Amino acid sequence: MPAVRNDADVLRALLTLQRDLALEVHLDRILERVAAAACDLIRAERATIYVVDGDRGELWSRVMSGGEMSEIRLPLDGRSLAATVARTGQTIVIDDAYGDERFNPEVDARSGYRTRTLLVAAVDDREGNRAGVLQVVNKRDGQFADADGELAASLAYTAGIALEHARLHGELREERLRVVRIAEETRHRLARDLHDTIAQTLANGAVSVEVAARRAPQDMPAALVELDALRAKLLAAHRGLRDILFNLRPVVLENGGLAEAAKALAHRLDGTSGVRVEPGRTEALTRLRPEVEAGAFQIMQEATNNAIKHGAKRVTLHAYEKDGETIVRVEDDGAGFDVASVVQHYAQSGSLGLLQIRESARMIGAQLMLESTPGRGTRVIVGIPHVPDEAATA
Ligand SMILES: Nc1ncnc2c1ncn2[C@@H]1O[C@H](COP(=O)(O)OP(=O)(O)OP(=O)(O)O)[C@@H](O)[C@H]1O
Ligand SMILES: [Mg+2]
Structure with missing residues (x-):
């Protein structure tokens, strides 16, 4: 210069x-x-x-x-x-x-x-x-x-x-890397679930049909028993596949919005590991953009999974409107946890649920509150502001 x-x-x-x-x-x-x-x-x-x-x-x-x-x-x-x-x-x-x-x-x-x-x-x-x-x-x-x-x-x-x-x-x-990691892990889990529920059953099913066919000429009743057992397995696999499809993209979310999806999720998960999962305040909501609803629903799923996995007896799912925001809330009566300490050691933990919850909230522009006290349950609350030109026409 x-x-x-x-x-x-x-x-x-x-x-x-x-x-x-x-x-x-x-x-x-x-x-x-x-x-x-x-x-x-x-x-x-x-x-x-x-x-x-x-x-x-x-x-x-x-x-x-x-x-x-x-x-x-x-x-x-x-x-x-x-x-x-x-x-x-x-x-x-x-x-x-x-x-x-x-x-x-x-x-x-x-x-x-x-x-x-x-x-x-x-x-x-x-x-x-x-x-x-x-x-x-x-x-x-x-x-x-x-x-x-x-x-x-x-x-x-x-x-x-x-x-x-x-x-x-x-x-x-950093954010892109986290999103890639979540997408990668989601694919990994999907592949594992499909393998466990569908691929295994289909492979075993082919063997069962073969066994039944070989038995049938000499021992028809035994062949029928084999086929009956196969039928039960196929039905279970069908249920598993429907669960996977529901988790991937619940039709009820598209058709009925978050409140209906909350009820459907509660119904589907009720009784899992002996945990009561019930809908709480679920009211008809202003429809939001599909990707925003999908993100909010993912949070609801992940929070409910956590409640079930980490020792709750009862979980309640809410979806309602307050002060121009859509609120999604998942409450449980489980052991609770020390949020600050879990967050602090998160990178080393190999867990993904809370990360996914946080990233989903960020991506849909929602405010996330995680309230948990050891011994007094957990509440995951998501507030989604209604952005007028972003709200989908119902
Ligand atoms: N509802 C809850 N009740 C009690 N503890 C919880 C709850 N949600 C999360 N935690 C605690 O926070 C930790 C992190 O949760 P996160 O969902 O990220 O991982 P994870 O459930 O252990 O594994 P992943 O979700 O990857 O299968 C959990 O290991 C658990 O200690
Ligand atoms: Mg989890």
């Missing part, structure tokens, strides 16, 4: 920067350009962009312009200027670092560099969440002026947007 002389030059340099950044997708290169622009435009020796690492409660120096980069990590609750700005959001300007008690000379002591003047500005995303700070060190000719603070704020804003895009991009990738 050519040396900057006046306001018009600054403006031109900023516009060029914005244009270049719009074409750049690599986060570190964007931040490096911002830091370099900070040095050039503000006429400073060094500029560092620190980024918040929320998991570790730290700020870390992600890019630096004008010096040898060695990673610096600062506790977010510590005394450093960068952490102070990260906490308060207030820009700090220091004209004489060693004469200012807020300055911590430790980093200088380690690097051998001497800080004279400092300008530190917060880097926020568009929602005002703190993403990091921009720290500009040693104005080349004298002290930082007000205009330098404004330039720093503008560059910090650019860095904030870049960090936000990178975060959203990362989240989207």
